[in-house]
Amino acid sequence: MSDRAILHSDANGFYASVEMVLNPELRGKAVAVCGSIKERHGIVLAKSELAKKAGIKTGMVAWQARQLCPELIVVPPHYDYYVKFSKMIQKIYARYTDEIEPFGMDECWLDVTRSPMKPMEIAECIRREVREELALTVSIGVSFNKVFAKLASDMKKPDAITEITRENFKEKVWPLPCSDMIYCGRATTNKLESIGVQTIGQLANLNPDVLKHKLGKNGVMLWQFANGLDTSRVAHESYSAPAKSVGHGITCTEDLNTLDEAQKIIYALSQDIGAKLRQMGLRAKGVHLSVRDNELHTVGWQTLLKTPTQDELDIANEAFAILLSNYRWEKNVRSLTVTAINLEKVEEPIQLSLFDTPANEKREILTRTIDEIHELYGKHSLVPALILDEKKMPRGVCDELVMPGWMYV
Numbered sequence: 001m002s003d004r005a006i007l008h009s010d011a012n013g014f015y016a017s018v019e020m021v022l023n024p025e026l027r028g029k030a031v032a033v034c035g036s037i038k039e040r041h042g043i044v045l046a047k048s049e050l051a052k053k054a055g056i057k058t059g060m061v062a063w064q065a066r067q068l069c070p071e072l073i074v075v076p077p078h079y080d081y082y083v084k085f086s087k088m089i090q091k092i093y094a095r096y097t098d099e100i101e102p103f104g105m106d107e108c109w110l111d112v113t114r115s116p117m118k119p120m121e122i123a124e125c126i127r128r129e130v131r132e133e134l135a136l137t138v139s140i141g142v143s144f145n146k147v148f149a150k151l152a153s154d155m156k157k158p159d160a161i162t163e164i165t166r167e168n169f170k171e172k173v174w175p176l177p178c179s180d181m182i183y184c185g186r187a188t189t190n191k192l193e194s195i196g197v198q199t200i201g202q203l204a205n206l207n208p209d210v211l212k213h214k215l216g217k218n219g220v221m222l223w224q225f226a227n228g229l230d231t232s233r234v235a236h237e238s239y240s241a242p243a244k245s246v247g248h249g250i251t252c253t254e255d256l257n258t259l260d261e262a263q264k265i266i267y268a269l270s271q272d273i274g275a276k277l278r279q280m281g282l283r284a285k286g287v288h289l290s291v292r293d294n295e296l297h298t299v300g301w302q303t304l305l306k307t308p309t310q311d312e313l314d315i316a317n318e319a320f321a322i323l324l325s326n327y328r329w330e331k332n333v334r335s336l337t338v339t340a341i342n343l344e345k346v347e348e349p350i351q352l353s354l355f356d357t358p359a360n361e362k363r364e365i366l367t368r369t370i371d372e373i374h375e376l377y378g379k380h381s382l383v384p385a386l387i388l389d390e391k392k393m394p395r396g397v398c399d400e401l402v403m404p405g406w407m408y409v
């Protein structure tokens with residue numbers, strides 16, 4: 001069997017780069033995309049090359065970043081645009097293969113084994129087309145498996161291509177620290193270090209039985225990865241890795257003192273979740289609510305829904321019911337996060353059963369219309385009547401980052 005040809009393409013500084021396309025004045029400047037810039041506690045989600053050179057790191061708190069780099073331009077995230085650009089990049093990939101597996105918003109694996117073109121040629125075309133057509137850059141790794149392709153895309157950036165072959169992987173991959181490898185997180189890295197394993201080469205040359213003893217199945221998997229034995233497949237374009245949950249949370253600048261206030265926030269949060277579920281063609285079989293009180297203790301509960309839903313009202317009602325029956329309100333509330341869980345794909349439009357009342361039908365049409373209005377005029381063009389005139393919404397409220405839930409698949 002001949003080798004596979006796998007590409008891993010990673011858009012460089014994706015959020016910050018899209019911001020520069022949207023606003024060219026930002027080009028050549030130190031830019032950081034931060035959640036909730038009104039608050040001192042916004043977190044750096046992405047940074048431009050210059051900001052990176054100034055020492056700005058993802059995850060840094062905005063005020064620290066500003067201290068480090070006084071000329072830093074901080075912009076809020078525009079997720080709608082990131083999704084659009086992500087799709088446009090994927091359209092370029094689709095010129096070469098239909099086996100495209102997204103990993104987050106800015107990375108994809110491509111299987112180009114069946115293409116008549118050489119993998120390096122394809123990588124070169126993609127790199128050029130993304131730059132010329134979208135004014136973004138990607139770094140691409142080319143290899144015979146997914147793990148090495150991903151490693152390779154990290155080796156040279158921005159706007160670069162790296163190839164890892166059967167012939168050169170020992171020389172290129174083995175000197176790297178284990179933590180460079182996907183699925184080797186901090187806990188695993190620590191365990192490996194505790195048995196004297198620092199590099200991927202050391203890992204590769206260990207007896208897999210030792211790893212099995214120390215790290216279980218995961219250890220054996222990493223040993224296989226290190227030896228170039230990863231055989232996992234690139235998913236087909238039509239397959240989207242199921243999102244595990246879609247969540248949205250908010251930290252308020254003032255405490256929520258009453259059930260009524262909390263209810264309004266829950267309805268506002270659920271509205272976004274409903275829209276997201278419909279966009280992704282998913283529905284929720286359960287709802288999770290987490291509550292952080294003003295001493296920053298977090299508690300959470302979840303329940304299963306009687307009928308799976310993508311309707312924000314169902315989700316909001318459930319989340320509010322959870323709050324009512326679980327939160328004892330000994331302390332006032334600072335943050336709320338509503339998450340739609342146990343998601344399933346909606347293969348077909350929801351079938352209306354004989355027992356569905358016309359009211360249900362109307363609600364579906366209304367929901368779809370609301371989505372369209374949001375798309376045309378922005379998210380805040382329409383809000384449920386329940387949250388109008390509320391002083392704490394939306395002015396005094398800042399978005400809390402619920403990144404993974406928002407990553408579209």
Ligand SMILES: [Mg+2]
Nearest residue numbers: 010011012106
């Ligand atoms: Mg990236």
